[in-house]
Amino acid sequence: MSLIEITDVRKSFGQTEVLKGIDLDVKPGEVIAVIGKSGSGKSTLLRCINGLETIDGGSISVAGAQLLPDEAHLKALRLKVGMIFQQFNLFPHLTAGGNVILSQTVVKKTPKREAEAMARKMLERVGLAEKFDAYPDELSGGQQQRVAIARALAMQPIALLCDEVTSALDPELVAEVLAVVRELAAEGMTLLMVTHEMKFARDVCSRVVFMHQGRVHEIGRPEEVFARPKTPELRQFLGVQ
């Protein structure tokens, strides 16, 4: 039983076809790393799954529900699938707590008190209990990204999409964010993450997807993909001969 079913998904921007028929099934609890060169379509794939881009062909379903481009279907999908962005995208006019509370009260109509309790719990989970009242610009990049993770978790999604969540961070801040992601993986959260952290992918992921020119070029368990790349493109990408 797949949690996320991606079937022959195609996406073009103008004349350029960026996704040329992607097939991918993600089972509950799987942690999947998506790797590949710049421009290979990794972000576009994640954005399609979350409905930030509309697909031109194929189908995507999450927990049995089809992705359709009307507001009601999109909302239902986004309640199941959270997304973490490279640039954090915290709401700068709200505190860390406010960021985590907002969508609960507005989208799920959770009562204020419960939403606040949930926000405190989630901030604690990412190790930022004491930053409840801090504004985003008072936080380091790593802390901001952890608040973003708490914000997504507070919606209780069944899967998380992570697009290069550590790429905008100073090197010394990468570890704290990866530690949180690692913990989520250990707790059984389904994760689909675009990453350049190869060591992390090797250690944590159950499968690795190598994308090349809009296609899934190679897919497999990390030990196979990293140790015995089959295609010359992947060998070149990994820098092994």
Place this chain on the structure above:
Amino acid sequence: MIEFTIWDILRNLLLAARWTVVLSLVSFLGGGIVGALLLFLRIGGNRLSTAFTKYYVEFFQGTPLLMQLFLAFFGLGLFGINVPAWLAAGIALILWTAAFLTEIWRGSVESVVRGQWEASASLGMGYVQQMRYVILPQALTVAIPPTVGFSVQVVKGTALTSIIGFVELSKAGTVVTNATFQPFTVYGLVALIYFALCWPLSKSSQILERKLNVAHRNH
């Protein structure tokens, strides 16, 4: 011949300045309401309403305010509607103010980065919720200083309504000059009164800009 003291002159000018203030307030508030409506037509509406607001703004920004006043004053007269000067002045200034405010505000909304739309969408918010809780609060801090700054243009714009015969500060200046034959004194006082009205506005716009900028970077 009657002698006029400075006090006589000033008193008459200040009485007329009340109408400058009233007309400015009406134009600014009315223009704000119309401008907000236009803003929603522009960014939330369909292609037709977007095109309408675009041409509306281009017309009012692309022609002199004086011509707009003439059109409101004489144009409606062509249809047999007798427009008093105060009404023509009010209508023209409201529509003119709306055009500029809606552009200022559109720019503020568009200055909110795309990531804010995407993050709020990915959390399941609909368009109205995104606007209400995420985009507009941020756009507001951007919009306040230029909006307050523009109010200075509105105050100065009211001076033109003297030409269609509305008696506000500038018109009173002309009237008083004709009675006193002291143009330099009279227009000097007129300028001082305008300055007293406008300076606090432009100064507060500057202060707000500095404050809100700092607030945005560091709470």
